[in-house]
Amino acid sequence: xxxxxxxGRSVTAFIVLGLCALIISPNxxxxxxxxxxxxxxxxxxxxxxxxxxxEIADFTQxxxxxxxxxxxxxxxxxxADDRTPATHRCVLSARFITSAxxxxxxxxxxxxxxxxxxxxxxxxxxxLFGFLTEKDFKNLKIKLGLDLQGxxxxxxxxxxxxxxxxxxEVNTAELEALRAKLTEPGLSETEVNETQGTxxxxxxxxxxxxxRKEQLLNEAKSxxxxxxxxxxxxEPEVRAQPQSLSISVDMPGVANSGEVLDKxxxxxxxxxxxxxAEATGRAHTPENLDVLRKIQLLYREGNPDPADxxxxxxxxxxxxxxxxDEGRLFLYWRRAQGNNQSPLLPRELRVLGxxxxxxxxxxxxxxVANSNSAWYLISFGLTEAGSRKFG
Numbered sequence: 001x002x003x004x005x006x007x008g009r010s011v012t013a014f015i016v017l018g019l020c021a022l023i024i025s026p027n028x029x030x031x032x033x034x035x036x037x038x039x040x041x042x043x044x045x046x047x048x049x050x051x052x053x054x055e056i057a058d059f060t061q062x063x064x065x066x067x068x069x070x071x072x073x074x075x076x077x078x079x080a081d082d083r084t085p086a087t088h089r090c091v092l093s094a095r096f097i098t099s100a101x102x103x104x105x106x107x108x109x110x111x112x113x114x115x116x117x118x119x120x121x122x123x124x125x126x127x128l129f130g131f132l133t134e135k136d137f138k139n140l141k142i143k144l145g146l147d148l149q150g151x152x153x154x155x156x157x158x159x160x161x162x163x164x165x166x167x168x169e170v171n172t173a174e175l176e177a178l179r180a181k182l183t184e185p186g187l188s189e190t191e192v193n194e195t196q197g198t199x200x201x202x203x204x205x206x207x208x209x210x211x212r213k214e215q216l217l218n219e220a221k222s223x224x225x226x227x228x229x230x231x232x233x234x235e236p237e238v239r240a241q242p243q244s245l246s247i248s249v250d251m252p253g254v255a256n257s258g259e260v261l262d263k264x265x266x267x268x269x270x271x272x273x274x275x276x277a278e279a280t281g282r283a284h285t286p287e288n289l290d291v292l293r294k295i296q297l298l299y300r301e302g303n304p305d306p307a308d309x310x311x312x313x314x315x316x317x318x319x320x321x322x323x324x325d326e327g328r329l330f331l332y333w334r335r336a337q338g339n340n341q342s343p344l345l346p347r348e349l350r351v352l353g354x355x356x357x358x359x360x361x362x363x364x365x366x367x368v369a370n371s372n373s374a375w376y377l378i379s380f381g382l383t384e385a386g387s388r389k390f391g
Contacts, residue, residue, distance in 0.1 A: 026123035026140045031097045035060075035067075035076060036117035037088040042307065051112060053087035059112060060090060067092070070105045083302055084117065091121075099252075103152060116262075116303055154261060156224075157246045158217055160208055170271075170355045171202045174389070178202075198385065214242045221247050227264055270359035273352035276327045282320045283329065283349040291316050295331065296345045316349065327353040361386025 037056050040048045059066040060076045067076060076090035097120055106115050122137035129138035178199050182192065208216075221240045224247060228236040237250040249264070295312050298304035317329050331346030365380040382390055 022125060023129075023140055024142070026125050027142050028095065029123065029125075030093050030095050031123060032121040033071075033092045033094070033097050033102065034079075034118055034121060035090055035092065036084050036114045037112055038114045039084075039088055040305075041111055042305075046307070051088070056088060056112070059109065067105065070101055071097075089117075099152075114303070152251045154249045154251070154264075155246050156220075156249065156264075157244070158213065158220070160213060160216075160245070163216070164206065164208060167206055170358050170360075171206065173354055173356070175199060175202055198388075201385070213245060214240075217242060217245060217247065224249060224264055270362065270365075271355040272357035273327065273355050276351040276353050279320070279322060279326045279351035280349065283316060283322075283351060285319070288316045288319060288349065292331075292346065292349060296347070299345055300343070322351065325354075327351050357386060357389045361389060 038051050040050055043049050060068075062068055063072070068074075071092060071094050074092050074094045076092040078086035079089055079091045080086040081089060099120075102120060106113050106118065123140070126137040126140050129140065130136045132138045178195050181187070181195055187195075217240050221238055225238050228238065228249070228251070236252070237248075239248045241248055291312050295304075295309060298308060298312075313329055313331075322329060328351070330350045330352055332348035332350045333344050333346050334348070335344055336342035336347070361383055363381040363383055363386075365378060367376045368379045370377045
């Protein structure tokens with residue numbers, strides 16, 4: 001080996017070592033933790049109470065029960081953003097900010113800290129390697145298990161009462177129609193047998209046996225698996241627990257438990273409802289449109305309080321005397337007419353009747369390319385019962 005080859009190999013080795021050191025450096029360098037504080041909270045009676053700047057300052061300096069208990073000696077520097085003033089937002093810099101410690105402080109002080117706007121900022125080196133992912137940064141933290149790096153363990157218990165109530169809402173109207181059909185004169189024996197078979201199938205769906213509950217639990221586990229896979233978490237472990245009718249989820253490295261829980265618990269359902277034109281007309285009064293503008297304002301400000309939204313929608317339904325058999329009030333989202341650059345906001349009210357079909361009536365649904373335009377089409381197939389309802 002001549003000197004030239006030796007120098008070349010040495011340079012290559014130093015480059016590789018330097019690149020490795022750069023990649024693992026975010027695990028040892030200072031990180032920044034952004035803490036955003038709520039501006040209002042609700043007390044035990046449900047009344048809104050302001051979170052003052054003084055309370056936040058006391059929390060960030062408290063060594064016994066506040067921020068200094070979790071990050072001793074670290075200063076949380078005030079820093080405003082476009083939604084939160086500097087009095088209610090600060091940035092803390094420290095080494096070895098673990099997800100376990102972040103979770104600990106957020107869960108212990110969830111009444112004050114806004115988890116959805118708080119979290120660890122990506123390191124500059126992680127942003128440098130952002131071209132490797134669809135995000136603007138590449139997570140370069142060493143991947144450890146729940147026992148080493150901390151994270152989150154959540155237990156989800158099945159709410160079969162709500163599930164059964166939804167099934168009843170969907171199936172009751174069809175059961176009544178089928179039973180009425182049996183009383184019609186002139187039905188052939190085949191039609192009677194088919195109708196009775198459909199009634200039995202619908203009634204069986206409303207009978208949640210132990211076996212059926214376990215089947216639903218495994219279906220829910222599969223859904224949670226897919227949602228966690230979309231989050232890019234490190235080896236999450238999901239286990240169905242039939243004895244307690246619950247699902248256990250271990251998520252190593254989770255630093256924003258609120259955001260992950262929201263995405264796991266956010267139930268996406270497909271329902272086909274018919275617009276109740278008469279009730280919708282009653283909803284659009286000048287007074288209710290004023291309430292709708294308040295709802296729009298909450299969404300413009302970002303992260304609206306669900307209790308505030310529920311109160312405003314209840315105000316509308318009470319004013320119009322909406323009955324349960326007439327359906328439910330929904331917000332119709334769209335952009336401002338004639339302005340495709342305007343934000344999507346709830347701009348109209350709709351009253352939709354009880355569901356006439358739901359996701360259980362679909363065999364499959366997928367996006368397919370449309371040969372006649374640049375847009376995709378949704379192609380779907382229906383079950384036998386779904387085909388009958390759709391027809």
